[in-house]
Each structure stands twice: as C-alpha cells, then as structure tokens.
Amino acid sequence: MTYYEDYGPDRTRTLGPEPTLHEPVSITESELGAWTEVRGHARLHESEIGDYTYLMERVQLDYATVGKFGNVAADARLGPTNHPIDRPSAHHFTYRTAMYDLGEDDDSVFEWRADQPVEVGHDVWIGHGAIVLPGVTIGNGAVVGAGAVVADDVDPYTVVAGVPAEPIRRRFSTDVAERIEATEWWHWDHETLAERVGAFRDIERFLAAFAPEDGRQRGQTDA
Known part of the structure; x- marks a missing residue:
C-alpha cells in the first residue's frame, strides 16, 4: 500500500x-x-x-x-439521531429501556428516526x-x-x-450546471473515467467534449 x-x-x-x-x-x-x-x-x-x-x-x-x-x-x-422531546423526558431511557433494566425498548422511536x-x-x-x-x-x-x-x-x-x-x-451558472447534469458522468464506468480524466481538469474542455449547448449528452465524444 x-x-x-x-x-x-x-x-x-x-x-x-x-x-x-x-x-x-x-x-x-x-x-x-x-x-x-x-x-x-x-x-x-x-x-x-x-x-x-x-x-x-x-x-x-x-x-x-x-x-x-x-x-x-x-x-x-x-x-444525527433526534430525541423525542414531546415526552416528559428526552432521555433515551424512555426508548432504550432495556439498557437500564426498566423494561422493553420502544421501537417506535427507531422507526421514526428511519423515516x-x-x-x-x-x-x-x-x-x-x-x-x-x-x-x-x-x-x-x-x-x-x-x-x-x-x-x-x-x-x-x-x-x-x-x-x-x-x-x-x-x-456554476444554471446553464453550466444543467449541462454538467445532463452528462450524468458519475455513472460512467471506470474505464471511461480513465480515458476522460483529463477533461475533468478543465471545465471548458469538459463542457466542449461532453456537454453541448443544447444540454443533450454527447456520450461518444473523445476527451
């Protein structure tokens, strides 16, 4: 390494x-x-x-x-995990209850967080x-x-x-951002990234090669 x-x-x-x-x-x-x-x-x-x-x-x-x-x-x-502050106590003994030997945990809090x-x-x-x-x-x-x-x-x-x-x-300006977005370059495979990495070092070169003015992707253009 x-x-x-x-x-x-x-x-x-x-x-x-x-x-x-x-x-x-x-x-x-x-x-x-x-x-x-x-x-x-x-x-x-x-x-x-x-x-x-x-x-x-x-x-x-x-x-x-x-x-x-x-x-x-x-x-x-x-x-970051929120505490249910609408309860009498915000302390997690009210839902991580078993940790304190006070009964069963309240899974509804964990479901709320996941939502x-x-x-x-x-x-x-x-x-x-x-x-x-x-x-x-x-x-x-x-x-x-x-x-x-x-x-x-x-x-x-x-x-x-x-x-x-x-x-x-x-x-970037709205126009440039839309042109970059249209390429969806983040989905290019590893080999394609290797071939085109030079264009990522200059925004104008990247736009010219892969993001034409009309916003349509130019997927086959060489970098």
Whole structure:
C-alpha cells in the first residue's frame, strides 16, 4: 500500500474496487460502493455510500444515502439521531429501556428516526464538522461549508454555509450546471473515467467534449 507523504503515514495513495476501511470503524446495516474509502473512527448505521465516495475521520452517518463521488470531510455528521422531546423526558431511557433494566425498548422511536433519512446526491462536498439534519436532501454537485448546520434542502450546484446554512453562491451558472447534469458522468464506468480524466481538469474542455449547448449528452465524444 502506498501513502501520500505530505498527509502523514496513514493516507492511502491507491484504492481498489473493494471498499478500503481504516480500522476502527463501525458499519451496521449499510452498503458501500466500489472504490470507496472509510477513515478511522467513522460510523455508518443503516446508510449507503456510492462508488468513489470517501468518508474522512470520525464521520457519522445515520439513515443517510450519499451518492457517487461524495467528499465528506472529518467530523461531519449526516442524519444525527433526534430525541423525542414531546415526552416528559428526552432521555433515551424512555426508548432504550432495556439498557437500564426498566423494561422493553420502544421501537417506535427507531422507526421514526428511519423515516427521516438524509439524501445526498452525486459529487457533493460536505465540509469539516458540518451537520446535515434528518430529512434534508442535498442536490448533485452542491457544497456544504465547514461547520454548517443544514436544516433545509440544498439545490444542486449550490454552495451553502453558516448556522443555519444558507446559500452563499452557485458553484456554476444554471446553464453550466444543467449541462454538467445532463452528462450524468458519475455513472460512467471506470474505464471511461480513465480515458476522460483529463477533461475533468478543465471545465471548458469538459463542457466542449461532453456537454453541448443544447444540454443533450454527447456520450461518444473523445476527451
């Protein structure tokens, strides 16, 4: 295994089709796509990450789906579990009851949590320490600033930041975003990505090769 020297001895340089896990991690009832990486002390519960998505250290996902090519920075949390504050007590003894030898657990709380999933699109960057609250949907190509608390849905290719998070600018103009979206490049296979990776280093080159002005996908054009 090879490492990036400038990022310390535990930063991998090469990944493979099988998920790369840096122990310790906690993964329960979750699915990981190809070429994914999960850094140490991350936790996934009833969640899914798409191909090429990586989770940095101490990321927590609960009832969350992250699309392909997701970039999730350290200490981010998606879908943090809510407490039922309409009860006399918000403490989890009222539903994790068996833990305290007080009777049977209340499964309705866990069902309630699962009914508020987080949905994150493809090519989304979640910044360091950001929190995405239950029930939020984040569109393709969006960016969430470090430390943001996202309580409302985020439109595709929109940059949000702050507490609560608010739009601060668009990543691309509406026209450019639509052209990129039309390519659905995140579904290209590994071989195609290898052939076309050069175009991903220059937006104008990418648009010219794969995203014509009329928005129709040009799937066979060489990069």
